[in-house]
Amino acid sequence: MAGAKLADVALEAGVHVGTVSRALNPATRSRVNAETAARIIEVAQRLGYEVNITGRALRTQRTQTVGALIPDLTNPLFPRIVRGVEDSLEKAGYTALITNTDNDAQRERRMIAALTSRQVDGFLIASARLDDQALKEITEEGVPVVVINRTSADARASAVIADDSQGIADVMAHLVALGHERIAHLAGPGDTSTGQARLKAFEAALDRYGLQHRSELVVRAEAYTIAAGTRCLRELLKRGNPFTAVVAGNDLLALGALDALKENRIPCPERVSVVGFNDIDFAERLSPALTTVRVPKYELGARGAELLLDMIYSGREISTVTLPVTLMIRDSTAPPPLPGTGLFGL
Amino acid sequence: MAGAKLADVALEAGVHVGTVSRALNPATRSRVNAETAARIIEVAQRLGYEVNITGRALRTQRTQTVGALIPDLTNPLFPRIVRGVEDSLEKAGYTALITNTDNDAQRERRMIAALTSRQVDGFLIASARLDDQALKEITEEGVPVVVINRTSADARASAVIADDSQGIADVMAHLVALGHERIAHLAGPGDTSTGQARLKAFEAALDRYGLQHRSELVVRAEAYTIAAGTRCLRELLKRGNPFTAVVAGNDLLALGALDALKENRIPCPERVSVVGFNDIDFAERLSPALTTVRVPKYELGARGAELLLDMIYSGREISTVTLPVTLMIRDSTAPPPLPGTGLFGL
DNA sequence: CTGTTAGCGCGTTCAT
DNA sequence: ATGAACGCGCTAACAG
Numbered sequence: 001m002a003g004a005k006l007a008d009v010a011l012e013a014g015v016h017v018g019t020v021s022r023a024l025n026p027a028t029r030s031r032v033n034a035e036t037a038a039r040i041i042e043v044a045q046r047l048g049y050e051v052n053i054t055g056r057a058l059r060t061q062r063t064q065t066v067g068a069l070i071p072d073l074t075n076p077l078f079p080r081i082v083r084g085v086e087d088s089l090e091k092a093g094y095t096a097l098i099t100n101t102d103n104d105a106q107r108e109r110r111m112i113a114a115l116t117s118r119q120v121d122g123f124l125i126a127s128a129r130l131d132d133q134a135l136k137e138i139t140e141e142g143v144p145v146v147v148i149n150r151t152s153a154d155a156r157a158s159a160v161i162a163d164d165s166q167g168i169a170d171v172m173a174h175l176v177a178l179g180h181e182r183i184a185h186l187a188g189p190g191d192t193s194t195g196q197a198r199l200k201a202f203e204a205a206l207d208r209y210g211l212q213h214r215s216e217l218v219v220r221a222e223a224y225t226i227a228a229g230t231r232c233l234r235e236l237l238k239r240g241n242p243f244t245a246v247v248a249g250n251d252l253l254a255l256g257a258l259d260a261l262k263e264n265r266i267p268c269p270e271r272v273s274v275v276g277f278n279d280i281d282f283a284e285r286l287s288p289a290l291t292t293v294r295v296p297k298y299e300l301g302a303r304g305a306e307l308l309l310d311m312i313y314s315g316r317e318i319s320t321v322t323l324p325v326t327l328m329i330r331d332s333t334a335p336p337p338l339p340g341t342g343l344f345g346l
Numbered sequence: 347m348a349g350a351k352l353a354d355v356a357l358e359a360g361v362h363v364g365t366v367s368r369a370l371n372p373a374t375r376s377r378v379n380a381e382t383a384a385r386i387i388e389v390a391q392r393l394g395y396e397v398n399i400t401g402r403a404l405r406t407q408r409t410q411t412v413g414a415l416i417p418d419l420t421n422p423l424f425p426r427i428v429r430g431v432e433d434s435l436e437k438a439g440y441t442a443l444i445t446n447t448d449n450d451a452q453r454e455r456r457m458i459a460a461l462t463s464r465q466v467d468g469f470l471i472a473s474a475r476l477d478d479q480a481l482k483e484i485t486e487e488g489v490p491v492v493v494i495n496r497t498s499a500d501a502r503a504s505a506v507i508a509d510d511s512q513g514i515a516d517v518m519a520h521l522v523a524l525g526h527e528r529i530a531h532l533a534g535p536g537d538t539s540t541g542q543a544r545l546k547a548f549e550a551a552l553d554r555y556g557l558q559h560r561s562e563l564v565v566r567a568e569a570y571t572i573a574a575g576t577r578c579l580r581e582l583l584k585r586g587n588p589f590t591a592v593v594a595g596n597d598l599l600a601l602g603a604l605d606a607l608k609e610n611r612i613p614c615p616e617r618v619s620v621v622g623f624n625d626i627d628f629a630e631r632l633s634p635a636l637t638t639v640r641v642p643k644y645e646l647g648a649r650g651a652e653l654l655l656d657m658i659y660s661g662r663e664i665s666t667v668t669l670p671v672t673l674m675i676r677d678s679t680a681p682p683p684l685p686g687t688g689l690f691g692l
Numbered sequence: 693c694t695g696t697t698a699g700c701g702c703g704t705t706c707a708t
Numbered sequence: 709a710t711g712a713a714c715g716c717g718c719t720a721a722c723a724g
Binding site: 351352353363364367368371374397398399400401402403404405406 | 700701702703704
């Protein structure tokens, strides 16, 4: 028989509910006679006792559940992060309520309300929008928050991020070593911390290598999607300014860029090199296999969850953890075409 | 101020908590004076009242939360299903606790325990294992269960499935029309309903077209993974029995098969055609673009959640819904090589 | 060491 | 139409 409760165990063991509660909780077990504790545990097992976390939560104000706000689970970046989150949480007996936000402010608000209503002990937020009024409100109420793969203007939230600037620096070093000079950037949305950080790193690299800043070679994507990548590269082509390499804000934008190149019969990497960011699953199985920056997705989630648990349990102070990245050189990057041999736009 | 509770609203509105409860619940609102109800609602809004679902659950035995058991979120099939689940649930004010099971019995048990402990109102199970003792136990306790993308031996669970046999029939018709006669099958795990159904459909098609059953051309995968697909195709090659086409149990197995072909320098589709199942995201961006059977992933999840809500609310009877599939012909299938022009194994 | 009591927030019954 | 009281399952404070 499953679904037994404290009262059932108490009755069967011939003791009071309070004693059962103490005996079953490792933290308070020492306060009860060893023999009776053993008997209670035996009875609990026999009766199939399972704690009712709802009841416990009402009393302890702890649901042992956290809310996870994910922009879009169908972006292969996030399932890996979620796996990390899940594994870290499980060790502590926690569970995650996972919701998709589509980076949509309205939807995000609804989800936060649904999660708050369920008394989650904290939030893991991988949604990227920076101007996050909703986030501000929950931190102000003192609910622990950790943001993942983004920074937060709010000093009350911890953060786990990948080293965006190092990643872009590695990309640029790679492209410059190949001989590229006219490098375009498909920047991520301006209201995301990754979009901002990567653009900044891109510009810093231009300076580092003495390359000219050309505003016509930077296009802002309105979202981190394949479709946005396609639109941006079309825009780039329309502007007519020659380039031999494209640094995309993330892998999905890079995929969209590849589509646009293909539809214009511009071979990659022969005439234009393309680089992504994140190294999503399948990036290496595309044609051409995508050169990209690998971010430690699982660790991002795992560390984020650990940080959150620390905040919940020990109210530990706010911190920001930056994880290292790795440039994965594959087939979408190559030396630029020789001048006069068909450089696009020249 | 957010986080107000019934008592706060009652105090401010100068009425009793019970009245506030009735006024705020649309179902019981009619039982309270229209004017006071309006006042209460106004006060609730002003104070930022949010129902505490934990408290409500303790009383109503409804957490408005369901558990979702997913084998592996990093398989792109599942995020799409989850999106459907989420959208259907949200309309009813429900939320999903999503967990990865890895199709591992131990892990599945732990997850079910964690979810049961949180008093979920029902389960959505996309895990594929058939001999599901744990599932049996929860249905026996009367907890509503819907299985997704699999059938269940247990008559107490509803199911939403894709039309596996139609899908395989379409695949076989396609291959036969191209001229294939020696068709191999990388069957999914034997303890999954999809693995069984697709193998059965494969064999039925052999009969239909008068093709010989060759047991050497059927290999069982131990899991639905890329690695398993690679292992299986290597095994197939080792057996030395010639074949010109491979019908894989799902897309991941097909990807693994493509890897094994590549490592043996067997060009696809020139010498061997490969077909997958599911049409995961990115299937069309692979090289070669994968011919596969598209299953309506979002609908699978959405219908599954609807069925579950029906069971929770109206205790509606068990049913099985089969959704239609579509063959997506892409670049991984072509006519078999002409005899004598390098057919593998001949 | 253990029993008793109280209360977390809510919905519902029973009075009035 | 509304107030009062109870209890869902659990833990924590207090007695003894």
